[in-house]
Amino acid sequence: MGFQPVMDARKKRILEAVTDDYISTAEPVGSRTIARRYNLGVSPATIRNEMADLEESGYLEQPHTSAGRIPSEKGYRFYVDFIMKRKPVSEEERARIRRALAERRREIDLIVEETARILAYLSRYAAFVLSPISRAGVFRRIELMPVDGQTVLVVLIIDPGFVRTHLIATSRTLTREQLANIAEFLNLRLAGLSLSHIGSSLLREIKEELDDYNTLVDAAIEAIARFLENRHEEQIYSDGQVNLLEQPEFQDILKARSVLEFFAEDDALRSLLSGAAEVGGVTVTIGREAGHPSMGMCSMVSAPYEVRGVRMGALGVVGPTRMHYSRVVALVELVAENLGDVLTRILVT
Amino acid sequence: MGFQPVMDARKKRILEAVTDDYISTAEPVGSRTIARRYNLGVSPATIRNEMADLEESGYLEQPHTSAGRIPSEKGYRFYVDFIMKRKPVSEEERARIRRALAERRREIDLIVEETARILAYLSRYAAFVLSPISRAGVFRRIELMPVDGQTVLVVLIIDPGFVRTHLIATSRTLTREQLANIAEFLNLRLAGLSLSHIGSSLLREIKEELDDYNTLVDAAIEAIARFLENRHEEQIYSDGQVNLLEQPEFQDILKARSVLEFFAEDDALRSLLSGAAEVGGVTVTIGREAGHPSMGMCSMVSAPYEVRGVRMGALGVVGPTRMHYSRVVALVELVAENLGDVLTRILVT
DNA sequence: TTTAGCACTCTGGCCGTGCGAGTGCTAACG
DNA sequence: CGTTAGCACTCGCACGGCCAGAGTGCTAAA
Numbered sequence: 090m091g092f093q094p095v096m097d098a099r100k101k102r103i104l105e106a107v108t109d110d111y112i113s114t115a116e117p118v119g120s121r122t123i124a125r126r127y128n129l130g131v132s133p134a135t136i137r138n139e140m141a142d143l144e145e146s147g148y149l150e151q152p153h154t155s156a157g158r159i160p161s162e163k164g165y166r167f168y169v170d171f172i173m174k175r176k177p178v179s180e181e182e183r184a185r186i187r188r189a190l191a192e193r194r195r196e197i198d199l200i201v202e203e204t205a206r207i208l209a210y211l212s213r214y215a216a217f218v219l220s221p222i223s224r225a226g227v228f229r230r231i232e233l234m235p236v237d238g239q240t241v242l243v244v245l246i247i248d249p250g251f252v253r254t255h256l257i258a259t260s261r262t263l264t265r266e267q268l269a270n271i272a273e274f275l276n277l278r279l280a281g282l283s284l285s286h287i288g289s290s291l292l293r294e295i296k297e298e299l300d301d302y303n304t305l306v307d308a309a310i311e312a313i314a315r316f317l318e319n320r321h322e323e324q325i326y327s328d329g330q331v332n333l334l335e336q337p338e339f340q341d342i343l344k345a346r347s348v349l350e351f352f353a354e355d356d357a358l359r360s361l362l363s364g365a366a367e368v369g370g371v372t373v374t375i376g377r378e379a380g381h382p383s384m385g386m387c388s389m390v391s392a393p394y395e396v397r398g399v400r401m402g403a404l405g406v407v408g409p410t411r412m413h414y415s416r417v418v419a420l421v422e423l424v425a426e427n428l429g430d431v432l433t434r435i436l437v438t
Numbered sequence: 439m440g441f442q443p444v445m446d447a448r449k450k451r452i453l454e455a456v457t458d459d460y461i462s463t464a465e466p467v468g469s470r471t472i473a474r475r476y477n478l479g480v481s482p483a484t485i486r487n488e489m490a491d492l493e494e495s496g497y498l499e500q501p502h503t504s505a506g507r508i509p510s511e512k513g514y515r516f517y518v519d520f521i522m523k524r525k526p527v528s529e530e531e532r533a534r535i536r537r538a539l540a541e542r543r544r545e546i547d548l549i550v551e552e553t554a555r556i557l558a559y560l561s562r563y564a565a566f567v568l569s570p571i572s573r574a575g576v577f578r579r580i581e582l583m584p585v586d587g588q589t590v591l592v593v594l595i596i597d598p599g600f601v602r603t604h605l606i607a608t609s610r611t612l613t614r615e616q617l618a619n620i621a622e623f624l625n626l627r628l629a630g631l632s633l634s635h636i637g638s639s640l641l642r643e644i645k646e647e648l649d650d651y652n653t654l655v656d657a658a659i660e661a662i663a664r665f666l667e668n669r670h671e672e673q674i675y676s677d678g679q680v681n682l683l684e685q686p687e688f689q690d691i692l693k694a695r696s697v698l699e700f701f702a703e704d705d706a707l708r709s710l711l712s713g714a715a716e717v718g719g720v721t722v723t724i725g726r727e728a729g730h731p732s733m734g735m736c737s738m739v740s741a742p743y744e745v746r747g748v749r750m751g752a753l754g755v756v757g758p759t760r761m762h763y764s765r766v767v768a769l770v771e772l773v774a775e776n777l778g779d780v781l782t783r784i785l786v787t
Numbered sequence: 788t789t790t791a792g793c794a795c796t797c798t799g800g801c802c803g804t805g806c807g808a809g810t811g812c813t814a815a816c817g
Numbered sequence: 818c819g820t821t822a823g824c825a826c827t828c829g830c831a832c833g834g835c836c837a838g839a840g841t842g843c844t845a846a847a
Contacts, residue, residue: 119840134790137841155796155841196605232583234593236601242593244583244603252585254593254603256545331702334695342691346683353680468809481821486810504810504827 101172102129103139104148108160108168112411115337117157162376165388165410169373175419182211186424190431197221197251197432201326204404204428209329211424212417214408215352219362220324221394221401221432226251228279228287233268241268247284251436323363323402325355338386338409351383352407365391366403371422376410386410390417392425396433404428450521451478452488453497457509457517461760464686466506511725514737514759518722524768531560535773539780546570546600546781551675553753553777558678560773561766563757564701568711569673570743570750570781575600577628577636582617590617596633600785672712672751674704687735687758700732701756714740715752720771725759735759739766741774745782753777 096104106127110118120133120140129136140158143149148164151157160168178186189207190200201220208216232244236256241263243255263271278295279287330352339345352358361379365372374389390412391405404425406417445453455476459467469482469489478485489507492498497513500506509517527535538556539549550569557565581593585605590612592604612620627644628636679701688694701707710728714721723738739761740754753774755766 117840121840132790133840134792135788138789141842151841153797155839156798157840234581234583236595240601242601242603244591244593246585252589252591252603252605254591254601256601328702331695331698334691334698340691342683342689342694345691345694346680349680349683353677466809470809482809483821483823484819487820490811500810502828504808505829506809 096167099129099131100139100143102127103136104143104160104164104168105172107140107143107149107158108164108172111159112413115411117152117159119157122157159411162378162410165375165414166378169375169414169418173415173418175422176413176415178416178419178423182420183423185211186427190427197435198324198326200428200431200435201402202328204424205326205328208404208406208420208424209332212329212406212408212420213332213335214406214412214417215330215333216328216404216406217358217362218326218404218428219359219366219402220326221251221396226284226399228282228284230280231272231275233263233272235263235265235268238262323359325359325362327352327355333408336409336411338411344386347383348387351381357381361389362391362403362405365389365405366393366400369393369400371418371425373414373418388412388414390414390421392421394425394429394432396429396436401429401432445516448478448480449488449492451476452485453492453509453513453517454521456489456492456498456507457513457521460508461762464760466501466508468506471506508760511727511759514724514763515727518724518763518767522764522767524771525762525764527768527772531769532772534560535776539776546784547673547675549777549780549784550751551677553773554675554677557753557755557769557773558676558681561678561755561757561769562681562684563755563761563766564679564682565677565753565755566707566711567675567753567777568708568715568751569675570600570745575633577631577633579629580621580624582612582621584612584614584617587611672708674708674711676701676704682757685758685760687760693735696732697736700730706730710738711740711752711754714738714754715742715749718742718749720767720774722763722767737761737763739763739770741770743774743778743781745778745785750778750781 103123106123106129107118110122110126120136123129123136124131124133140149143164144151144158147161148167149158150161150164152159186207189203198220201218205216205218208218227248228245229248230246232246234242234244236242239258239262241257241259243257245253245255247253275295330349333339333348334345339348361374361381361384365374371390371392374391376388377385379387379389384407386409387407388410389405389407391403393400393403395401404421406421408417452472455472455478456467459471459475469485472478472485473480473482489498492513493500493507496510497516498507499510499513501508535556538552547569550567554565554567557567576597577594578597579595581595583591583593585591588608588611590606590608592606594602594604596602624644679698682688682697683694688697710723710730710733714723720739720741723740725737726734728736728738733756735758736756737759738754738756740752742749742752744750753770755770757766
């Protein structure tokens with residue numbers, strides 16, 4: 090004891106059978122069913138014994154006495170980590186992904202939106218895509234452009250290839266030349282810096298220098314600071330939330346509501362996704378591992394997407410814990426790769 | 439016959455009582471209940487007779503024999519048009535609306551988003567806001583700005599006060615001066631025109647002229663045309679869709695799903711809203727009047743919002759047909775006014 | 788160690804019953 | 818003639834009992 094009980098090959102096969110069956114039927118699965126459907130060459134009684142062992146070591150659980158078994162979170166975890174093989178994505182699906190993302194668009198937001206759509210469509214679960222951020226990016230250039238007397242358009246160009254625009258109000262009217270001067274100064278100070286290095290202290294410093302130089306810029310630079318801060322927030326694109334309502338576990342409206350509310354309130358989701366982005370590779374978060382009660386009966390399969398090795402964002406699929414992991418893991422990985430490729434093509438001109 | 443049966447004062451009061459009661463309890467209401475709760479000074483028996491009349495003329499219906507009555511769509515329509523009084527919005531709610539919209543923001547998208555949020559919060563139903571369009575707007579200025587070798591940022595400034603930006607790809611590298619020239623030319627031709635007058639024919643014409651003048655602009659102007667077209671699409675901001683799941687009529691997951699799917703597929707919703715925007719004033723669309731099966735058990739209360747008399751967009755609340763019309767109508771009207779005011783303050787500098 | 792047999796348990800569906808709410812009709816009343 | 822009281826009737830729904838089916842754990846035999 091203290092030792093993890095040995096998971097021999099037969100136990101593994103039985104855990105696999107139970108999980109596979111439960112994933113596709115959503116009903117607790119009994120020894121008889123396994124003996125019939127998966128030919129392990131042993132009788133139901135033997136399977137019963139093994140299942141009792143598996144239950145004792147926490148891989149399976151019984152919804153109630155004398156029902157079949159279902160995988161526990163620990164069971165799913167073991168299944169995902171050591172048993173399951175990724176189910177290759179069919180050529181047709183691959184083609185669909187390529188087609189969806191290949192249209193010649195320059196607007197990243199549209200691509201990301203489309204990614205969420207195709208991911209939801211192919212997974213039949215809910216899909217989320219965190220739009221690319223550029224914390225890892227480098228400040229390339231800022232431009233200021235007068236719109237009207239009290240409004241200035243800030244254009245921020247970040248390497249690789251992002252453009253963000255933002256309207257700010259100024260208390261005084263600035264001429265095009267004044268704006269150009271300010272922009273020039275900012276560019277001198279900021280160009281080439283990584284965004285994560287442009288903190289509020291640096292900005293305050295610059296602001297003071299500029300204050301000496303030209304008091305007109307007060308409102309402008311403050312707005313820019315706000316802008317730099319705010320724009321770090323990644324936006325979440327989502328699709329297919331209603332897909333979850335088809336799943337038997339969400340026939341109970343209370344559960345459905347709690348999950349949908351969780352999605353609507355997207356801060357938690359955002360941190361889940363960006364957490365996944367830090368790990369690299371496909372992450373599977375099962376049930377309460379996510380640390381949020383509303384996600385208790387959900388799992389998330391997520392992966393970051395990269396441009397030239399730099400992680401730009403993440404995407405994920407949320408479904409019931411009883412999820413087609415083998416299919417979804419492969420799908421998420423593939424879509425993340427595709428999105429990375431498309432962005433690479435666009436950004437790295 | 440042929441004549442609409444007379445709707446005398448007592449029938450009206452009874453229809454009102456039935457509707458009010460059903461709206462707040464969601465249960466079919468019987469004659470006894472009405473006699474008890476609303477003192478009409480008559481006995482249940484009399485009310486029964488009147489209710490039988492109302493049912494015959496189609497204002498009420500019975501879910502099944504020997505249940506209470508509920509209003510039919512026709513009943514709701516009559517209630518909304520001739521009976522109900524708008525329930526004044528409380529000072530606290532007014533303050534909340536003002537506070538939500540009053541924050542000094544220049545970004546219209548954020549304001550619109552906030553409007554959807556506050557509308558959903560106060561109505562406790564689902565809220566939708568169609569972002570402002572500028573079909574009625576006037577082209578003021580275009581600016582072209584190089585981002586990198588093959589990318590140009592298009593900034594389109596529209597009167598009153600909108601700024602739209604769009605990235606386009608060009609096949610060749612254009613210098614800042616070349617871009618400025620092109621922009622200048624476009625400004626000469628387009629400035630002052632109403633957006634609805636800038637059709638594809640005019641653009642083609644300009645393109646030909648420019649082709650003679652400078653073949654470099656080919657990709658650029660084409661992208662601008664696309665841009666002008668695309669940007670006419672109004673975006674829908676929504677919030678509070680999950681609120682509907684609290685309503686007893688959506689405890690049935692199938693109904694809930696069909697409504698949420700309808701929302702997700704937002705083209706129909708968009709046309710409903712923009713239809714409402716054309717009428718002016720608050721519009722109430724009851725059940726199948728919306729012409730879409732999924733909306734059969736929903737109603738929408740919508741209103742356009744205006745800047746200086748020009749309708750810029752619309753907003754609406756969707757709830758069950760059994761909706762608190764008197765409250766929501768007043769709320770929608772007030773929020774539309776507030777949004778109009780805020781936009782006016784921002785746009786008309 | 789595996790298997791067969793068996794008694795036991797628990798859920799879900801089905802059915803019948805009773806209750807409550809509400810109706811429509813008829814007859815009496817002012 | 819409109820209004821009311823009384824009454825029989827009709828549903829829907831919640832409750833409880835019952836049965837069938839699926840599955841288990843245990844024991845004893847192979």
